[in-house]
Every structure is written in structure tokens, then in C-alpha cells.
Amino acid sequence: MTFLNSAPPRGRLALIVATSLVLVAAVAFAALFLVQRVERDAALFEVETRARSDAQILANGLRSELSKFELVPRVLAEDLEVAAVVQGDRGTRRALDRRLERIAEQTGAAALYVMDADGLTLAASNWNLPTSFVGSNYAFRGYFRDALAQGEASQFALGTVSRAPGLYIAHSIVVDGRPRGVVALKVEFDEAEQVWRDSGVRAFVSDAEGIVLIASDPAWRFTMLQRFASAGRDAAADERQYGVAGFRRFAPDIPDAALVSVPVGYPAQGTAEEWNLHLLAETGPQVAAAQQTARLEVLLGLVALALVLWAAFQWRRHRQAQTRSIIAARTATLREQLTQANRLATLGQVTAGVGHEIRQPLAASRLFAENGQRMIAAGDTGGAADNFAHIAGLMERIGQITDELLRFSRRTAREPGDVQLARAIDGAMLLLRDRIEQSGVTIERPSSSLAETIVRAEPVRLEQVLVNLLQNALDAVGEGGRIEITIACDANFARLSVLDDGPGLTREEADQLFQPFATTKPDGLGLGLVISLDIMQGLDGDLVVEPSGDGGRFTMVIPLA
Structure with missing residues (x-):
């Protein structure tokens, strides 16, 4: 009798084992490839997200710094001493030289100077240096011509005397209705570039034509981005402005780097001349770490799938918490x-x-x-x-x-302390006093006893919100209107209200009032009340719109001390 053997032949068993090993290896390699790809993309996304956030912070800081410098020529253009000098008063030139020198030292400007209508420099902050601008003629500069014609202008260029690059901000000096000269301020960015280098940041700023103006690496300056063409440019004009007759292509020697770009908001947000800040973020270490993590995950998965799933869950939760912490900060x-x-x-x-x-x-x-x-x-x-x-x-x-x-x-980032409401009211009224007088608006203040109410707040932030509310009220009432500031207290909070007799708000406007970019002003951004609400909530208070018979009524709810 013949019996059938239920076990497979040895050769067939070897084939099954070999096939299984091949399938496991194929699945493992496929899983390794997929996991590595996913981890690489996640690492790149994280690097780019972090870089974009860092670039936005750098751009905001640069724009804030430029805003500070923009005010200087604008204020000096209305100065009586400056007007006297451009009208030929030679006796005040030396005094103006010393004054410009002090202002330049206080603001950190590289140079500050005054020119007549022909471009001749009459007074300058560097009057006593070998590189003095006094006596030099800058009528050929674009910022001089544009400021004389349009009122204000800016231009990035290489200094004709110092050969140091910088931004020139200019404002026309108008006397008796016609331009009589130009005030110009030069800003150099060598300190900002050095800070970038010392902190390991690889960043640069380009203009609308793609020319690199400010860079952490000096070799990048006055190169041109790849997507812009340098053909057809005026070589002589470029030589005068930038010191180069032909622009090299921007080609940083940084392998495995992600490039992110954000607008600086200068000269103006969304204009054709707006600068852009670019940040190069190295991706090699993050990608290598992501690939190593993928290999470990696959290996652990083959050894013990349950352990891998648990570890992956814990790792992902930790990573999400870390990301939330970074985003919150x-x-x-x-x-x-x-x-x-x-x-x-x-x-x-x-x-x-x-x-x-x-x-x-x-x-x-x-x-x-x-x-x-x-x-x-x-x-x-x-x-x-x-x-x-x-x-x-x-x-x-x-x-x-x-x-x-x-x-x-x-x-300011100080902790809240005990503050008298009178301090915030007095500061806001001082800042807005000229506008209030010119508009003929009557402002009724609370009684001195109520104004002495002590609250728990940060003084500057409290004053900032009150200035925003008063400016909105002044816009609403127009000339000859009436605004009232009232204070009421309960057990835990003081309620400081600003009431106006303007046209008031519709129900639709009131519902959207604290939404970003919602505004009733033709030239408004719709962010003032949003920021004010955020400030008040950060002080454990609130900002609300309350019903009013006529006009508007905004109330700051502030914790009592």
C-alpha cells in the first residue's frame, strides 16, 4: 500500500521560504522607501515653515527699523533752522552741522545732510570728517531728483565718498509753497549683516529688479536673482549706483538648502518697488535625521510591530507638542x-x-x-x-x-502692575492734543476722583488702546464734534468708555468690528481694533462695543488692582 506524505518536499519548502524572504525584503524595502519619502517631505516642510517664520520676523524687524529712519527726514524738512539754511542763511550752517551730527549719532544713521535745490550739500552730520559731504553736489542721484519732484523718495546705492552701500531716504524742503532743497538720510546695514552672520542666518534682501542689496554673505551683494534678466540695462548707471557694470547671477554655494521669501513692506506693502527678504535654510541634517528615523522605524516594525506602533504614537505626540510649543512662542x-x-x-x-x-x-x-x-x-x-x-x-x-x-x-514686555487710569488718559491726550485742537472737538474727561482709580495693567499698552479708540472717535465726529470719556467700576473691574456723537455703527458693522481687515475707513487696514482687543485680553480684560443712543461707545474692561 502507498501512503501520501502530507509534508512538502524539501526543495519545495526551501522555495517557499526563499519566496517569503524575498516578499518580506521587498515589503521592507518598499516600506523603507515610503517611510523615508514621508519623513523627508515632513522634514522639508518643517524646515521651510520654520524658515518662513524666521524670515517674517527678520522682515518685520527690518521694516520697523526703516520706519524709524523714515520719520527723521520728514520732520527735519519742516524745521525752521533747515529752512533758513536752504534760503541762504550762512550763519546757522555750523550750528545745523552739529545738530545733524547729534541726530545721526542718536538714530544710528550713517549720514544726515541738507542740500539746496541744485543738489549742493549745505550742511551734513559728517561735516568735520575727511569724508564730509559739505560742498558735494548730489543732483545726479535719483533720490534727490525724485524727492524734489514728488516730495519724498528712497534709493539704495554705493556711497560716492565712503564706497559703502546703503539706503538713502530723502524728503523735500518746501518753503512758501515751492521746493527749496532736500533732506537726505543714509542708512547702512553692516551691523545687521554682521548680526545675521554671527547668528548663522543665511539671509539677503532683493529689490523689485532682483538685485541683492543686503546680505549676510558680502559676496552675494549686488548680484542678480536667476529669474531676472540683466540684459539691456544701462551699464554706466549701474556703475554709478552699485559700483558694478554687469551683475553676476546669484549662486550661493550651499548644498541642500531651501529658499523662502517674504515681502519686507518697504517702500510700501504690495507696490512694484517692494523689497523681499529671502532666507536660505540648510535641509541636509534634517533630511539625514529623517532618513535615519525611517530606517529605525522599519527595523523596529519588522522585529515587533506593536512596539513600533506604540513608539511611533509617542514620538508623533511629542513632536506635535513640540511644534505647538514652537508655534505658540x-x-x-x-x-x-x-x-x-x-x-x-x-x-x-x-x-x-x-x-x-x-x-x-x-x-x-x-x-x-x-x-x-x-x-x-x-x-x-x-x-x-x-x-x-x-x-x-x-x-x-x-x-x-x-x-x-x-x-x-x-x-514693552513688562508684567502688569498698579496703574492710575489718569496716567493713560493724560498720555493719550498729550499725544493727540494738536489734532484735538485743530479739529475743534470737545472732549469731556471723567472726574479726578474716578480718574484716580487704580487698575492692574501695563501702562504703555493701556495707553495704546486708548489712543486707538480716541483716534477712531475723532475720525467719527469730524470737526466740532463731542467725545466723552467715562469711568465706572464694579467689584472686580473698571470700565473706561469712549463715547462720541458721530454717525454710529450699523448692526452689520458692529458684528464684523473685531474681524481682521474689516474697516469702515477708506484708507484703514482693519487691524487697530483687533490689536486693541488682543492687548486687553492679554491684560485679563476685554474691549467691547456697547449699545448707545447716538454715536459710538467703546468700553475697555480692566481688572481693578
């Missing part, structure tokens, strides 16, 4: 920068009025000083003392204004 940083940008924008709106507030005491002080000199010469020491006392009082007034400006513009 950077969101807080961006929120602080946005708040500071709003504060600087508000400061720019009141600068002209503050300039008027300062010019009047200065002019009066000069007259008192001249009278005092004559009285001393005539032997009237008592009258001279009275004049000098008037001067001291006027200087104290100027000091109050400038102290308030410096305090309001200073970046």
Missing part, C-alpha cells in the same frame, strides 16, 4: 511685533502735531533768550531772570512731550 513674538508696529504707526500719525507742539515753545524760547541778553546788557537783571524762568518752563513743556513720545514708542 513664535505667535507670541509676532503678536508683540504687530502691537509694536501698530504703536509706531499711531506715533507716525501724531508726529506732525507733536512737531507743532515743540516748534512753538522753541520759537518762544528764542525770543525770551534774545530779550534776556538785551536786558542783561541794559543792567535789568530782574527782567532777564524772568525771561530765563519762562525759558525753563517752556523747556519743561518740551521735555514732557518728548518723554511721552519715547515712552509710547518703546517696545
Whole structure:
């Protein structure tokens, strides 16, 4: 009798084992390939996301710095001493030289100078240096011609004397309705570039034509991005402006790098001339780490699938928590920068009025000083003392204004403390005093007893919100309107309200009021109230729109101390 053997022949078993091993190896390689691809893409995405966030922070910082410099030529263009010099007053030139020197040192500007309508430099901050601009003619510069024709202009160029690259910001000097000269300020970026290099940041800034202007690597400066063509350019003009007759292609020797680009918002957001900041982020170490992680995951999966799944779950949860922590920290940083940008924008709106507030005491002080000199010469020491006392009082007034400006513009991250509401009200009224007087608006303040209410807040942030609300109220009421500031308290909170007799808000406008970019102003961005709400909530308070019979009523809810 013949029996059938149920076990497969030895050769067939070997074939099954070999086939199984081949299939397992194929699945393992396929899994390894897929996991490596996924991890590589995730690492690249994370690197690019982080780089884009870092680039945005750098761009915001650069734009904030440029905004500070933009104000200087604009304010000096309205200065009486500058106007006198461009009209031929030679006696005040040396005094203006020294004054420009002090302002340049205080602001960190490379140079600050005044030219007449023909481009001849009359006074400069570097008047006593071998590289002095005094006597030089810059009528050939584009920023001079554009500022004279359009009121203000900027241009990035190589210095004709220093041969140092920098940004020239210019503003025309208008006297009796016609341009009589130009105030120009030069900003050099060597310190910013050195900071980038020291921190290991590979960044550069290009203009609308793709020309690299500012770079962490000096070899990149005055090269041109690949997507822009340099053919057909005026070589002689490029030689005068940039010191190069032909631009090399931008080709950084950085393997495995991701390039992210964000707009700087200069000269103006969304314009054809806007600068762009670019950041090169090295991806090699992150990709290599991601590939190593993939190999480990696959190996552990083959040894013990359950252990791998558990480890992958834990790793992913930790990674998500770390990412959330990073995003939260950077969101807080961006929120602080946005708040500071709003504060600087508000400061720019009141600068002209503050300039008027300062010019009047200065002019009066000069007259008192001249009278005092004559009285001393005539032997009237008592009258001279009275004049000098008037001067001291006027200087104290100027000091109050400038102290308030410096305090309001200073970046702040202090913890909340005990603050009198009167401090915020007084600061806001001081900043907006000129606009209030010019518009003829009546503002009723709360009683002194209520204004002495002490709350738990940060003074500058509290004042920033109140300035925003008062400016909105001034826009709403127009000339000759009425605004009232009231204070009411309950057990835990003080409610500081700004009421106006303007046209008020529709229900639709009120519902969308705290949505970003929702605005009723033709030239508004719709961010002021959003930032103000964020500030109040950060102080454990709130900002609300309350029903009002006529006009608008905005209320700041502030914790009591």
C-alpha cells in the first residue's frame, strides 16, 4: 500500500521560504522607501515653515527699523533752522552741522545732510570728517531728483565718498509753497549683516529688479536673482549706483538648502518697488535625521510591530507638542511685533502735531533768550531772570512731550502692575492734543476722583488702546464734534468708555468690528481694533462695543488692582 506524505518536499519548502524572504525584503524595502519619502517631505516642510517664520520676523524687524529712519527726514524738512539754511542763511550752517551730527549719532544713521535745490550739500552730520559731504553736489542721484519732484523718495546705492552701500531716504524742503532743497538720510546695514552672520542666518534682501542689496554673505551683494534678466540695462548707471557694470547671477554655494521669501513692506506693502527678504535654510541634517528615523522605524516594525506602533504614537505626540510649543512662542513674538508696529504707526500719525507742539515753545524760547541778553546788557537783571524762568518752563513743556513720545514708542514686555487710569488718559491726550485742537472737538474727561482709580495693567499698552479708540472717535465726529470719556467700576473691574456723537455703527458693522481687515475707513487696514482687543485680553480684560443712543461707545474692561 502507498501512503501520501502530507509534508512538502524539501526543495519545495526551501522555495517557499526563499519566496517569503524575498516578499518580506521587498515589503521592507518598499516600506523603507515610503517611510523615508514621508519623513523627508515632513522634514522639508518643517524646515521651510520654520524658515518662513524666521524670515517674517527678520522682515518685520527690518521694516520697523526703516520706519524709524523714515520719520527723521520728514520732520527735519519742516524745521525752521533747515529752512533758513536752504534760503541762504550762512550763519546757522555750523550750528545745523552739529545738530545733524547729534541726530545721526542718536538714530544710528550713517549720514544726515541738507542740500539746496541744485543738489549742493549745505550742511551734513559728517561735516568735520575727511569724508564730509559739505560742498558735494548730489543732483545726479535719483533720490534727490525724485524727492524734489514728488516730495519724498528712497534709493539704495554705493556711497560716492565712503564706497559703502546703503539706503538713502530723502524728503523735500518746501518753503512758501515751492521746493527749496532736500533732506537726505543714509542708512547702512553692516551691523545687521554682521548680526545675521554671527547668528548663522543665511539671509539677503532683493529689490523689485532682483538685485541683492543686503546680505549676510558680502559676496552675494549686488548680484542678480536667476529669474531676472540683466540684459539691456544701462551699464554706466549701474556703475554709478552699485559700483558694478554687469551683475553676476546669484549662486550661493550651499548644498541642500531651501529658499523662502517674504515681502519686507518697504517702500510700501504690495507696490512694484517692494523689497523681499529671502532666507536660505540648510535641509541636509534634517533630511539625514529623517532618513535615519525611517530606517529605525522599519527595523523596529519588522522585529515587533506593536512596539513600533506604540513608539511611533509617542514620538508623533511629542513632536506635535513640540511644534505647538514652537508655534505658540513664535505667535507670541509676532503678536508683540504687530502691537509694536501698530504703536509706531499711531506715533507716525501724531508726529506732525507733536512737531507743532515743540516748534512753538522753541520759537518762544528764542525770543525770551534774545530779550534776556538785551536786558542783561541794559543792567535789568530782574527782567532777564524772568525771561530765563519762562525759558525753563517752556523747556519743561518740551521735555514732557518728548518723554511721552519715547515712552509710547518703546517696545514693552513688562508684567502688569498698579496703574492710575489718569496716567493713560493724560498720555493719550498729550499725544493727540494738536489734532484735538485743530479739529475743534470737545472732549469731556471723567472726574479726578474716578480718574484716580487704580487698575492692574501695563501702562504703555493701556495707553495704546486708548489712543486707538480716541483716534477712531475723532475720525467719527469730524470737526466740532463731542467725545466723552467715562469711568465706572464694579467689584472686580473698571470700565473706561469712549463715547462720541458721530454717525454710529450699523448692526452689520458692529458684528464684523473685531474681524481682521474689516474697516469702515477708506484708507484703514482693519487691524487697530483687533490689536486693541488682543492687548486687553492679554491684560485679563476685554474691549467691547456697547449699545448707545447716538454715536459710538467703546468700553475697555480692566481688572481693578
